[in-house]
Amino acid sequence: MKDQLFSPCELGNTNLKNRVVMAPLTRSRAIDNIPNSLMATYYGQRAGAGLIITEGTSPSPNGLGYPRIPGCFTPEQARGWKLTTDAVHEKGGRIFLQIMHTGRVSHPGNMPAGAEVLAPSAVPFADLKMYVDGKGELPIPLARPMNVQDIVDVVEEYAATAKLAVEIGGFDGVEIHAANGYLLEQFISPITNKRDDQFGGSIENRLRLVRNVMEAVVAAIGADRVGMRVSPYGVLNEMGEYDSIEETYQRLAAMANDAGIAYLHTVDHVGMGAPAVPESIKRSLRDTFNRTLILSGNYDAIEAENDLQANKGDLVAFGRPFISNPDLVERFRQDARLQLPKQDTFYTPGPVGYIDYPFLVKESVS
Numbered sequence: 001m002k003d004q005l006f007s008p009c010e011l012g013n014t015n016l017k018n019r020v021v022m023a024p025l026t027r028s029r030a031i032d033n034i035p036n037s038l039m040a041t042y043y044g045q046r047a048g049a050g051l052i053i054t055e056g057t058s059p060s061p062n063g064l065g066y067p068r069i070p071g072c073f074t075p076e077q078a079r080g081w082k083l084t085t086d087a088v089h090e091k092g093g094r095i096f097l098q099i100m101h102t103g104r105v106s107h108p109g110n111m112p113a114g115a116e117v118l119a120p121s122a123v124p125f126a127d128l129k130m131y132v133d134g135k136g137e138l139p140i141p142l143a144r145p146m147n148v149q150d151i152v153d154v155v156e157e158y159a160a161t162a163k164l165a166v167e168i169g170g171f172d173g174v175e176i177h178a179a180n181g182y183l184l185e186q187f188i189s190p191i192t193n194k195r196d197d198q199f200g201g202s203i204e205n206r207l208r209l210v211r212n213v214m215e216a217v218v219a220a221i222g223a224d225r226v227g228m229r230v231s232p233y234g235v236l237n238e239m240g241e242y243d244s245i246e247e248t249y250q251r252l253a254a255m256a257n258d259a260g261i262a263y264l265h266t267v268d269h270v271g272m273g274a275p276a277v278p279e280s281i282k283r284s285l286r287d288t289f290n291r292t293l294i295l296s297g298n299y300d301a302i303e304a305e306n307d308l309q310a311n312k313g314d315l316v317a318f319g320r321p322f323i324s325n326p327d328l329v330e331r332f333r334q335d336a337r338l339q340l341p342k343q344d345t346f347y348t349p350g351p352v353g354y355i356d357y358p359f360l361v362k363e364s365v366s
């Protein structure tokens with residue numbers, strides 16, 4: 001019985017055919033940072049999801065920290081994305097663009113000429129390395145701390161990307177990536193934000209960039225088309241716990257509520273070796289934010305149904321299962337066996353390990 005999981009619902013003003021979400025998954029197939037037809041095939045194969053959230057996509061040359069990740073800050077990139085949104089919409093799917101600025105999690109070797117590794121403060125990594133094509137894993141150079149003009153510019157970049165995504169890219173909306181240790185979380189966390197201006201110090205100051213970005217994106221495309229991903233207690237990219245963490249996220253959820261955005265999306269990476277995320281913070285987000293809450297992290301269909309029935313959230317996102325099961329929703333319906341993902345092709349260019357995972361039945365040509 002997966003009545004909840006398969007029930008349609010509304011997300012802002014977007015109708016979803018079920019409550020299964022494809023989580024954002026970086027796959028590094030965008031040669032020259034331009035989305036292409038291979039990516040359209042991949043996303044089109046997965047259009048059985050009620051909602052697809054794309055892989056992290058940069059709003060700026062400065063946010064292209066990883067090899068071959070897509071951008072959506074030029075019309076050419078947005079037109080490249082239109083191939084994907086058309087493929088998904090043709091099959092009745094819905095798709096949001098995840099806007100990810102990598103900030104300090106970057107290497108100049110992955111970035112176009114003239115781009116810069118930026119961060120709230122110059123805080124070195126303890127161990128993190130960055131893969132660069134042709135060079136392997138390299139130490140990450142210290143980022144340049146952003147000045148106020150850089151901050152004004154980045155806010156505009158988020159808004160411009162959201163507009164391009166909707167107007168040219170054909171997206172149903174965008175997800176602001178404020179999770180997993182990328183630029184926005186670098187501002188939220190005192191571990192990486194050592195500033196003493198209006199963007200650092202107090203909770204209000206550490207949340208100011210997220211607030212500004214959220215408000216600018218809402219002004220650009222409307223609150224109903226905007227979501228945000230957060231990862232309280234996440235440890236990716238050398239993030240971690242700090243004293244005011246519960247209050248910080250409670251305030252963030254209240255801010256998102258006031259802005260009227262369509263959803264909040266929580267991350268729990270316990271299934272990937274991270275420490276457990278306390279139930280208290282999940283409850284606090286649920287209680288504070290009145291619109292849609294998307295849960296994610298190590299779910300199977302049964303746990304997803306249970307958590308929906310227990311009203312812990314409204315939608316459930318699946319990450320790795322969608323890599324290896326393009327027809328994941330159909331497999332859930334039939335209680336079919338799931339295929340396991342092959343990690344060695346997560347980030348390799350080309351079709352292998354990307355569009356060649358078998359369907360239960362051959363894809364119908366319609």
Ligand SMILES: Cc1cc2nc3c(=O)[nH]c(=O)nc-3n(C[C@H](O)[C@H](O)[C@H](O)COP(=O)(O)O)c2cc1C
Pocket residue numbers: 023024025026027054055056098100177179180229267268269271272296297298299317318319320321346
């Ligand atoms: C290959 C891979 C790439 C990922 N890329 C992103 C990303 O671009 N943005 C993001 O927010 N999370 C990213 N994640 C995290 C997933 O969205 C998800 O939170 C994680 O896989 C846990 O969910 P799961 O247990 O269902 O896989 C990635 C995870 C994997 C395995």
